[in-house]
Amino acid sequence: MHEPHSAHFRYSLLLREIIRLHEEPDVASVGLLLVRLEELDIINERLGYLAGDKVLEDYAGRVEAVARDQDRTFEINGACYALLIRNPEHNDHVLLAAQKILRSAEEPTMIGGEKAWVKVRIGLSLCSETGTPAEDLLRQAEFALRAARESNEPFVQFSGVLEDTQRVKKFSHFDIEHALDNGQLEVFYQPKINLQDGAITGAEALIRWQHPKTGMIRPDEFLSGIESTRGLRSLARFVLNASLRQAAEWSKHKPGFSISVNLSPNNLDDPDLLEIVQSALRVWDCPRENLTLEITENAFTKDSGFCMTTLKNLQSMGINVSIDDFGTGYSSLSYLKDLPADEVKIDRSLIKGVAHSERDTKIVAAMIQLAQAVNLRVVAEGIEDEETVEILLEHGCDAGQGYHFSTPLSAAEFEERLYAECATNEPESV
Numbered sequence: 297m298h299e300p301h302s303a304h305f306r307y308s309l310l311l312r313e314i315i316r317l318h319e320e321p322d323v324a325s326v327g328l329l330l331v332r333l334e335e336l337d338i339i340n341e342r343l344g345y346l347a348g349d350k351v352l353e354d355y356a357g358r359v360e361a362v363a364r365d366q367d368r369t370f371e372i373n374g375a376c377y378a379l380l381i382r383n384p385e386h387n388d389h390v391l392l393a394a395q396k397i398l399r400s401a402e403e404p405t406m407i408g409g410e411k412a413w414v415k416v417r418i419g420l421s422l423c424s425e426t427g428t429p430a431e432d433l434l435r436q437a438e439f440a441l442r443a444a445r446e447s448n449e450p451f452v453q454f455s456g457v458l459e460d461t462q463r464v465k466k467f468s469h470f471d472i473e474h475a476l477d478n479g480q481l482e483v484f485y486q487p488k489i490n491l492q493d494g495a496i497t498g499a500e501a502l503i504r505w506q507h508p509k510t511g512m513i514r515p516d517e518f519l520s521g522i523e524s525t526r527g528l529r530s531l532a533r534f535v536l537n538a539s540l541r542q543a544a545e546w547s548k549h550k551p552g553f554s555i556s557v558n559l560s561p562n563n564l565d566d567p568d569l570l571e572i573v574q575s576a577l578r579v580w581d582c583p584r585e586n587l588t589l590e591i592t593e594n595a596f597t598k599d600s601g602f603c604m605t606t607l608k609n610l611q612s613m614g615i616n617v618s619i620d621d622f623g624t625g626y627s628s629l630s631y632l633k634d635l636p637a638d639e640v641k642i643d644r645s646l647i648k649g650v651a652h653s654e655r656d657t658k659i660v661a662a663m664i665q666l667a668q669a670v671n672l673r674v675v676a677e678g679i680e681d682e683e684t685v686e687i688l689l690e691h692g693c694d695a696g697q698g699y700h701f702s703t704p705l706s707a708a709e710f711e712e713r714l715y716a717e718c719a720t721n722e723p724e725s726v
């Protein structure tokens with residue numbers, strides 16, 4: 297297990313071994329376990345790199361201990377091992393091997409007098425006599441391992457159903473770049489309404505992906521796949537430019553028209569973000585105070601100094617910062633007073649209950665009061681009926697969005713609605 301091969305070479309060794317097994321006449325099935333050690337960096341940090349190496353060596357032995365003579369083990373890279381099971385008697389055999397490894401992981405590795413534990417995640421795949429190509433067996437085990445890591449399960453076995461449900465997570469920045477190059481991404485606009493007089497004050501830009509095969513894909517379905525990739529940067533650049541171009545046009549009819557653009561928390565870690573925002577504002581000649589950047593509450597609670605600095609810089613440039621999905625995080629409300637923010641958007645899940653539950657109304661009323669006490673503008677999202685509007689108005693909520701007013705609209709539909717509203721409000725000429 298300890299030959300000094302590159303990770304790539306070890307994958308090719310593993311693939312070659314799977315193919316060899318497939319070709320043996322007495323081999324009816326092959327099982328593959330990918331065993332990954334998590335949080336090794338904590339051990340490296342706390343106990344030193346030599347300790348990390350000792351844990352790796354220890355686990356190589358633990359995986360090997362589960363293998364029978366006819367099975368093979370491989371070290372794939374620094375933190376991942378493969379166990380190839382030859383002719384498992386049945387599916388349970390593969391599951392049992394995974395359970396044995398997990399049980400052995402309950403014992404710490406002793407380093408000096410210290411106990412070191414690592415978290416282990418396992419992905420399993422199995423091919424029977426129908427014959428799965430070697431590449432597929434490995435891909436499926438990798439897929440199951442990723443699912444285990446994402447769902448925080450000790451192990452996951454690959455199944456076709458799993459692949460279907462996880463399909464949406466498979467989008468990568470390649471897909472986004474391709475979609476952008478082929479004009480498949482389009483920005484929709486949901487009106488933002490002044491609750492006092494029902495007038496449109498601006499819009500929130502919401503991305504839509506018109507996929508040629510699967511039809512329209514909503515952002516929640518593909519954003520998770522491109523988090524922490526360059527795709528997020530391309531998306532932010534695209535949405536900012538498309539929506540500021542529209543806002544510049546619309547503000548000619550509606551002075552002060554404000555546009556809100558969503559950013560993912562990871563956009564805030566991008567050192568190029570400020571330049572992207574500034575250049576879009578410059579190109580479309582949009583006043584900074586007409587742009588609001590919406591960032592989900594979780595980003596504010598994430599302990600990242602860089603993220604906070606970015607927000608402060610944006611705010612000091614005169615751009616508005618909005619805390620989106622407010623009320624869904626777990627943080628104490630006292631953090632509000634120190635945040636570089638101008639607006640909160642109370643999450644739909646809280647607004648939904650306002651018309652039916654006194655308790656929900658009280659919570660929302662308290663949130664409005666608290667936010668306004670620290671000079672934050674309050675927007676309610678997901679308003680679906682008039683009763684909710686009345687209650688929110690009673691409690692002093694500033695603005696709102698939701699299907700009650702309008703669903704998100706294409707640029708052309710939004711424009712039609714905005715211009716119609718502007719026309720009715722124009723003083724009649726004499």
Ligand code: C2E
Nearest residue numbers: 502503514515516535558559560678679680697698699704
């Ligand atoms: P969000 O920013 O909180 O946007 C509100 C979501 O609620 C939108 O979903 C909107 O269509 C939906 N919505 C609005 N009013 C109602 C209502 O009355 N009832 C119900 N049930 N839903 C309503 P959408 O467009 O699918 O966007 C989901 C999330 O994806 C957004 O949540 C935002 O976090 C993210 N997102 C959208 N566009 C972008 C983008 O351009 N960039 C980034 N990074 N994230 C985006």
Ligand code: MG
Nearest residue numbers: 500558590620
């Ligand atoms: Mg938003």
Ligand code: MG
Nearest residue numbers: 620621641677
């Ligand atoms: Mg929201």
